[in-house]
Amino acid sequence: MNISYRDKYAATDEAIVIGLPSNLNEMKNRDEVDSLLNGMLADSIKEEVLSSEMGDITTTGVTIQRDYRKVIAVGLGDTNILEQTDLQHIFGKLFQFLKETDTQRVQVLFETFKYAPIRPAEAFGLMSVISVHEFESYKTDRKSLFTNEAAVTVTGAKDAEAEIERYQKLGRSIAMARDFSETPPNIMTPQHMADKIAAIFTDNEYVSGEVKDDETLEAEGYGLITAAGKASQAKPRLVTIKYAHPDAAHCKPIALVGKGITYDTGGYSIKTKTGMPGMKYDMSGAANVIGMLNAICEMELPVHVVAVVALAENMVDGNGMRPDDVYTSYSRQTVEVKNTDAEGRLVLGDAVFHASQYSPSLIMDFATLTGAVVAALGTERTGVFTNKSPDFLDDILRLSRETGETMWPLPITEIEEANVRSSEVADIVNHVEKPGRASFAAGFIKQFTNGTPWIHFDIAGTGTKTKQTPYGPQGATGVMIHTIVKYMEGDRVHE
Known part of the structure; x- marks a missing residue:
């Protein structure tokens, strides 16, 4: 899995990954995310298009500057009780979802996963490897479930880059x-x-x-x-x-x-x-x-x-x-x-x-x-x-x-x-x-x-x-x- 870093969100054709807490007011960049969803963030959850339940992974599509973008929401639940092991599970399920759906290019809005006292960079780096690692079997016709080398861009995480790479x-x-x-x-x-x-x-x-x-x-x-x-x-x-x-x-x-x-x-x-x-x-x-x-x-x-x-x-x-x-x-x-x-x-x-x-x-x-x-x-x-x-x-x-x-x-x-x-x-x-x-x-x-x-x-x-x-x-x-x-x-x- 190839991970790169970007200072802030960029309008590209990458799928957008966001973390959704149960209480949207806890999101540090709620306005930015809401804008990306054309002001429909709260309604998307209310109408059960997206889910904030811990571990749920839901998707929708939005139009940004006339171009279609896929949005992948990762439910964080009540962030007041979110533990490091919960975050590991969440990222593990996310990377497995990307693998199983053959999603090739994604942009992770890292700010949406930052809640004390958890360490998102540590969990992200670790789970980006172990959740999707496959043993190279001896089958002559072996085909990996992950046919592509996924390109993951992490935005707003310059301070976390070293930690992500450390736990990889x-x-x-x-x-x-x-x-x-x-x-x-x-x-x-x-x-x-x-x-x-x-x-x-x-x-x-x-x-x-x-x-x-x-x-x-x-x-x-x-x-x-x-x-x-x-x-x-x-x-x-x-x-x-x-x-x-x-x-x-x-x-x-x-x-x-x-x-x-x-x-x-x-x-x-x-x-x-x-x-x-x-x-x-x-x-x-x-x-x-x-x-x-x-x-x-x-x-x-x-x-x-x-x-x-x-x-x-x-x-x-x-x-x-x-x-x-x-x-x-x-x-x-x-x-x-x-x-x-x-x-x-x-x-x-x-x-x-x-x-x-x-x-x-x-x-x-x-x-x-x-x-x-x-x-x-x-x-x-x-x-x-x-x-x-x-x-x-x-x-x-x-x-x-x-x-x-x-x-x-x-x-x-x-x-x-x-x-x-x-x-x-x-x-x-x-x-x-x-x-x-x-x-x-x-x-x-x-x-x-x-x-x-x-x-x-x-x-x-x-x-x-x-x-x-x-x-x-x-x-x-x-x-x-x-x-x-x-x-x-x-x-x-x-x-």
């Missing part, structure tokens, strides 16, 4: 993460994903990194990643990327850790024929961490971050891990495997302990980890856990409400601690046949945090959508990228 960068990073997750697993193997990650960050002056291959992982004692990936011909990788902006290079880093199971058959605890399709998305935690880091780089945030993604393919062969096996983790703790389909927590165990070696002030991990969190919270809320007190999550929870990426705190108690340590042959066990399995899985990962403050995000329910929303088509969502980038923008991130 965030949108492109979310789109990148979605594309990683959507790529078929025969292509998105651990090595392929590691190679693509390296290519993305190679030329950034603030970035350094390394990729550990399967031989290195085994030699250096990453027993859990090795176990999870050893049955596949596509061998595991551990990717570490360090971003150190000069203004924060002296600070302890924030560690972002992602589960990257590029395909999950369940191993010998094999999934059913209906449970296996869609398991290409089991690397969405890793994909989203890469999206977070890409946004941080593109926006040049003054932070210090270490990103770690553990990549493996959970397959079945004669060399595969079995229930009852015992493996030694990178932390030197021994783990009894009771369920080979609980492999995500294994790779995260090694990856989280690896991240702790960088002495971070905080570790955050992201994983499509458990079906149990979906049973508990559904598909609209991410489960969030911590090894600190509940109020440690306050900042993240507040930001998630602003971004619309809803989260719900879940516990890790002495019950989970006892269950994780209930093995009779090893230090800990990766699975128990008891209720509370989302908390158990989080409790397992907690054993590898090495005393570092830690937050775990179980995105099993929110990592994908089964239908289109204003935030984009069905499929991978890139969930938590927006929230974590907003967190990284905060003044207190390195306190």
Whole structure:
């Protein structure tokens, strides 16, 4: 989508986009809009030609200097209660409308969307990308719904130009993460994903990194990643990327850790024929961490971050891990495997302990980890856990409400601690046949945090959508990228 800027409205052949509040007297440029509609603004709403109901998109035609112009009205509702998430929905629906109607050239009267305390430039930039982004599928006759590169001119928004472009960068990073997750697993193997990650960050002056291959992982004692990936011909990788902006290079880093199971058959605890399709998305935690880091780089945030993604393919062969096996983790703790389909927590165990070696002030991990969190919270809320007190999550929870990426705190108690340590042959066990399995899985990962403050995000329910929303088509969502980038923008991130 091509976005350009103009100081004020110009009489062109572009369709005109306006925001309509319920109370027209709140419009700063009501007279200008009314004039464009030939004095019929109020009557158009009264006669239900146009709607000011929040999220409604209606159209009409007007004659301006003898030329016909299309007007697209976006309902804003009561602007006294309009929130940032509402504005994101509104712009998402607008861009999807333009896409579906193949509207090629529009002029957005940006002043009609400016109401405190919302940030229209941020929402506009973000949603101009993610609401209409499509994965480049492998169909030989693929035709995009958006056959044109839409030309959008934003008027009266010179002060917002930089902010719009800034949040387009965030949108492109979310789109990148979605594309990683959507790529078929025969292509998105651990090595392929590691190679693509390296290519993305190679030329950034603030970035350094390394990729550990399967031989290195085994030699250096990453027993859990090795176990999870050893049955596949596509061998595991551990990717570490360090971003150190000069203004924060002296600070302890924030560690972002992602589960990257590029395909999950369940191993010998094999999934059913209906449970296996869609398991290409089991690397969405890793994909989203890469999206977070890409946004941080593109926006040049003054932070210090270490990103770690553990990549493996959970397959079945004669060399595969079995229930009852015992493996030694990178932390030197021994783990009894009771369920080979609980492999995500294994790779995260090694990856989280690896991240702790960088002495971070905080570790955050992201994983499509458990079906149990979906049973508990559904598909609209991410489960969030911590090894600190509940109020440690306050900042993240507040930001998630602003971004619309809803989260719900879940516990890790002495019950989970006892269950994780209930093995009779090893230090800990990766699975128990008891209720509370989302908390158990989080409790397992907690054993590898090495005393570092830690937050775990179980995105099993929110990592994908089964239908289109204003935030984009069905499929991978890139969930938590927006929230974590907003967190990284905060003044207190390195306190």
